[in-house]
Amino acid sequence: MIAVSSFKDRAVALFGLGGSGLATARALIAGGARVTAFDDSPASVEKAAAEGIATGDLRALDWSAVAALVLAPGVPLTHPEPHWSVTLAQGAGVEVIGDIELFCRERRRAVRRPPFAAITGTNGKSTTTALLAHLMTVGGRDAQIGGNFGPAILGLEPPKQGRVYVIECSSYQIDLAPSLDPAVGILLNLSPDHLDRHGTMEHYAAVKERLVAQVEAGGTAVIGVDDPWCRAIADRVEAAGGRHVVRISVLEKLEDGIYLDGTDLVVAEGGRTVFTLPLSGIGSLRGSHNAQNAAAAFASARALGLAPEVIAVGIKSFPGLAHRMEQVRTIGSVLFVNDSKATNADAAERALVSFDNIYWIAGGKPKEGGIAPLAPLFPRVKKAYLIGVAAEDFAATLGDGVPHEMSGTLEVAVASAARDAASAGLDHAVVLLSPACASFDQFRNFEVRGDAFRDLVAALPGAVSS
Numbered sequence: 001m002i003a004v005s006s007f008k009d010r011a012v013a014l015f016g017l018g019g020s021g022l023a024t025a026r027a028l029i030a031g032g033a034r035v036t037a038f039d040d041s042p043a044s045v046e047k048a049a050a051e052g053i054a055t056g057d058l059r060a061l062d063w064s065a066v067a068a069l070v071l072a073p074g075v076p077l078t079h080p081e082p083h084w085s086v087t088l089a090q091g092a093g094v095e096v097i098g099d100i101e102l103f104c105r106e107r108r109r110a111v112r113r114p115p116f117a118a119i120t121g122t123n124g125k126s127t128t129t130a131l132l133a134h135l136m137t138v139g140g141r142d143a144q145i146g147g148n149f150g151p152a153i154l155g156l157e158p159p160k161q162g163r164v165y166v167i168e169c170s171s172y173q174i175d176l177a178p179s180l181d182p183a184v185g186i187l188l189n190l191s192p193d194h195l196d197r198h199g200t201m202e203h204y205a206a207v208k209e210r211l212v213a214q215v216e217a218g219g220t221a222v223i224g225v226d227d228p229w230c231r232a233i234a235d236r237v238e239a240a241g242g243r244h245v246v247r248i249s250v251l252e253k254l255e256d257g258i259y260l261d262g263t264d265l266v267v268a269e270g271g272r273t274v275f276t277l278p279l280s281g282i283g284s285l286r287g288s289h290n291a292q293n294a295a296a297a298f299a300s301a302r303a304l305g306l307a308p309e310v311i312a313v314g315i316k317s318f319p320g321l322a323h324r325m326e327q328v329r330t331i332g333s334v335l336f337v338n339d340s341k342a343t344n345a346d347a348a349e350r351a352l353v354s355f356d357n358i359y360w361i362a363g364g365k366p367k368e369g370g371i372a373p374l375a376p377l378f379p380r381v382k383k384a385y386l387i388g389v390a391a392e393d394f395a396a397t398l399g400d401g402v403p404h405e406m407s408g409t410l411e412v413a414v415a416s417a418a419r420d421a422a423s424a425g426l427d428h429a430v431v432l433l434s435p436a437c438a439s440f441d442q443f444r445n446f447e448v449r450g451d452a453f454r455d456l457v458a459a460l461p462g463a464v465s466s
Contacts, residue, residue: 004102011032013035014028014035016074037056046168098173100167112159115163122189126148131294134317222303226292262279276309324341333426339434340435341446363389367437414460418460
């Protein structure tokens with residue numbers, strides 16, 4: 001735990017008692033703050049109280065004596081309207097902050113600031129975070145990984161020599177961290193997302209921009225430049241000065257930065273190639289989207305002091321993330337891939353474009369638009385196995401162009417796909433769970449769905465680790 005001493009002997013209100021909220025309450029109490037915690041869920045309040053955390057309805061609080069409201073990132077700060085606790089705090093002139101902000105303040109109080117890399121973007125945050133942490137570990141550093149991915153940031157181990165913090169930051173967390181100042185800030189990409197919480201794309205992009213615009217003096221901002229939002233942000237951050245900007249691209253050659261050339265990452269400085277990293281054969285980093293993640297992690301690890309040769313070794317040994325194009329097993333010439341995290345067509349596209357000879361398991365609780373946008377990739381699909389509520393609609397979209405069966409359940413789909421892929425006699429084939437749907441019709445979440453797929457594949461005869 002990282003004890004938060006910046007509010008020692010001061011009253012702090014805390015709203016939101018999920019995992020990160022509880023970790024924050026513990027950290028504040030350990031640092032000597034007088035915490036009053038609350039949640040709209042009575043069960044969450046009861047759980048906190050049972051742990052010894054002081055709880056109470058914040059509507060009955062004397063806000064004139066409160067130093068700060070610490071808000072859980074899942075609680076609305078601005079849109080569609082501020083939560084009632086935010087309204088109370090703002091009405092009393094009390095600052096509203098989150099756990100990332102508390103971490104940043106503690107980091108600045110340290111005798112020696114520990115290295116801190118913060119990662120954000122619409123897509124790819126978790127993979128980049130995990131990959132960067134893996135690289136730092138390979139390089140002999142104690143990488144503490146958390147934030148929006150993994151443990152809550154204040155639940156991590158406290159700073160010490162050789163320790164580095166690799167933290168995924170959602171837009172909600174950034175919005176609650178006004179003095180966020182990482183040594184390395186990574187902005188991967190931007191596309192419309194969470195607009196129900198940010199109102200407009202302009203506001204969403206402005207929140208994300210702060211993570212790289214506020215990199216500490218002399219630090220490094222790593223920015224993907226394959227979308228117009230991020231391209232403009234990179235130009236602004238560079239024009240502001242005071243920090244090093246590394247651009248990354250998987251769509252175009254860069255004179256300065258890191259770009260994808262075929263299946264190689266190229267590190268360029270002044271139009272000259274200074275290092276080349278082949279990505280071919282690294283199954284955990286298939287696809288151009290993962291090349292972007294690898295480029296960001298490479299640039300960040302280099303900024304944190306690792307040699308390119310060490311980074312290359314780490315990238316080759318990266319195991320990947322569960323449920324994100326996870327290579328589960330190989331039976332004969334058939335690879336089984338768990339991409340349960342692909343809960344919409346955009347996410348499934350990244351998997352479909354990365355393989356051929358695909359035996360595709362798709363379906364679940366459908367998202368708007370279905371799988372119609374994936375039609376250009378249907379020729380890669382040998383057969384589809386449709387499950388869940390979306391099965392009939394997906395069958396209509398596939399039509400006569402793609403052989404398919406109404407499997408109904410994941411258990412039936414895995415058995416049928418394994419049988420068909422094995423009997424096809426192909427040099428290589430892929431049984432791919434990339435549902436393009438939410439899981440909630442049959443599973444509690446995408447992790448449970450992915451775990452079920454993994455278990456079903458493990459039970460197939462002849463399965464060996466890939």
